[in-house]
Amino acid sequence: MSRLKNNYENSRFHRFEAWMAGDTDILKGKLEIRRPEEPEEQEIELDETKINAAVYDMVHNRELRAFRILYRLASVILCLTLIAVLLWTVVYLPKFGEPDNPINNEVSARYIEKGVEETGATNFVTGMILDYRAFDTFGESCVLFIAATCVQVLLRLDDSGSREKQKKKRAEENDRIYEPKNDLILQKVSCVLVPLLFIFGIYIILNGHLSPGGGFSGGAVIGSGLILYLNAFGFKKTERFFTDRTFRRITLAALTFYCLAKSYSFFTGANHLESGIPLGTPGAILSSGLILPLNICVGLVVACTMYAFYTLFRKGGM
């Protein structure tokens, strides 16, 4: 529970250290140094409303105005029609929860009756998404991965590049001085909550095959714990253990493991070979074959992606 000290540079110890290292500038504060004034670049002010008015000439352009009104009216009508049609369809759909509905067929019967025996997971849902239909879940993890990639494309500001980009980056980073810092109440509360959140998230992930939960929900809990910690203690603290590079490595490792493990499983399954992965006793923590490690992978990807989204929206980088 260490607070971030802002005035470390003025502390006695630091000055002593600097003197020892010979960093103390003798002339500091004794010479008047005046920087040559940079000519201020004039930014062209863009008034959106004026430009729009000039381009579209809304006052005189009757045709365009009529078109806009018609366009809005048409879109409202379209939405209402779609809603009406969908509601009307609901009336004809099978009633919810009836025993002889089409969805109560041999598919769900086998998931329920033989699920434990075939996947080793006492939680049917986990058995279904990570064993029966694991290919879809791999696709979903890749959706998260590609979404994170797109956010990076859009929001990551990199060091290299032209001077203009550097300037843009500095301008964006200026936003960060308005971030709240060292809020005592938040820090105290998160000291209590963050460990609990982490432990609870890990519990959800590790027990994904035994009780409700799994990689997606547990990862979301861990991710929110990270975000809370970040809000309370600031980026300097989190950057010590979580940077852009950590994110990339964890995601790469988790997705690679998922990809290779499931490829092995798909390959053996399709070729009717024995996979040789023991299912263990249903109900034990180390059971259900690949499901536990896969849940851990999914959890890591989800936690990292959530945290990455949050940090990227701060503008700049992780």
Next chain:
Amino acid sequence: MDFIRNFPFFSIILAMFCGILSSVLKGKQARNLCLFMVTTVMLLSGAVLWYTTKAGSFIYMMGHFPAPWGNEIRAGVLEALTAVFFAVILFLSLLGGMKHIFFDVEETKTNLFFILVDLLMSSLLALIYTNDLFTAYVFVEINTIAACGLIMIKQDGHGIVAAIRYMVMSLLGSGMFLISLSMLYDITGQLLMEPAGEAVASLVSSGQYRVPLLVVIALMSVGLAIKSGLYPFHSWIPETYGYATPAASAILSSLVSKGYIFLLIKIFYRVLGYQAMVQTGITNVLFGFGLIGMIMGSVKAIQETDTRKMIAYSSVAQIGYIYMGIGLGTRAGMVAAVFHIFTHAATKSLLFISAVGLYEVSGGKSDYLSLRGSGYRNRTAGLAFAVGSLSMVGFPMLAGFISKLLFATAAVQSPAKMFFTILGLALSTTLNAIYFLRLVISIYSPAEREYGEEVSFLASRKLKAASFLFIVVNLVLGLFSQPIVDAIGVGLNQFI
């Protein structure tokens, strides 16, 4: 089981794995990995094509559990043919636009571009090979997000606006597709294509759940039509294709929208039942919109002065052709539509890539007056553009001629729609000729201003090679069309 049956699965997983791996690579390494992946997929799919023509279609279990419980993929002649073709087009588009990728995309983000391309390829392959409706939805999602990323990666104002537009329209389509999927699950209880198809067939014959089934059919067709840019839902096309980096434009116009159409055809045949679809009349609706799109897309293209937007509007017209073929409601119409998917993919990417070669030597301007004489300044690109335009217009020996011939032949076989189809074809061809030949004449007219000698150095060797190979692909489609048409027919038979 023959080892070759693993190849569709290998190609999907390889594309995904390359995408994941590219996140830690540098831009150039990611590029090499991506090109390696596309080449490998091409070879693997070629092997699958060879195998399926001999041994017929097969189903591949993704895991240890058979049909209604686990995931499955399926490969037949048509799937393998499409996969080979898509891989070829992707490779050539990347090759042709490579210089611009490294110019348009920030240096530190080039590896992200190739992640998007890798995952896009994996999702296209999954859409082609899937035998499971929900897998299809998951990969439609990946496809949409990857396409969005490719549009905005150029990071200028136009690109971002275009990406937002694309995202809104495309997500509307995805949403409709998802709603229709969940309704279909509600009334059939199946997600895999074959059992779902059997359940739908029994529902149709017993007359149960008539209304939900109709809504499912409508939502599914409209959702995928929005995503592929059928006429009244085309408003995202011109900006998207006009402002993205050239390789991305070529990929988006020739592959992404075709992936959705292919999925729609597969669902029509394997889940909803083609005859049942014809009876509901949804094919007539698609026919109508396709026909209007053919005319309106061309009219809009004539009004456009920016060449890239003009090519984009021409895409609207060509998508109209494909839906018209589907809407004819006959087997011949469907064969023509599938052949036109190939034709359009090959020709449109050729046009986008060769048009870039023309701007490079015209001071970067893309309106058609500035392009005057550019056919002399960059001869390969000029030749490629001329070939592409002639193919679009339907010049004999080229791909476009064969697909127009197939459409016309198919129209004769369905008397009710013959008149409108032939009329639409004639009108649209004339309009196509007006704007494409105007451009071809303009690039071969003497320029009014002088461009220095040094501009000719700008034409990169890769672009020349890609243009040349595109012309070859076009000629192959045009001259040796019969085996391809036969293969499409065999593939469609295997669907049922």
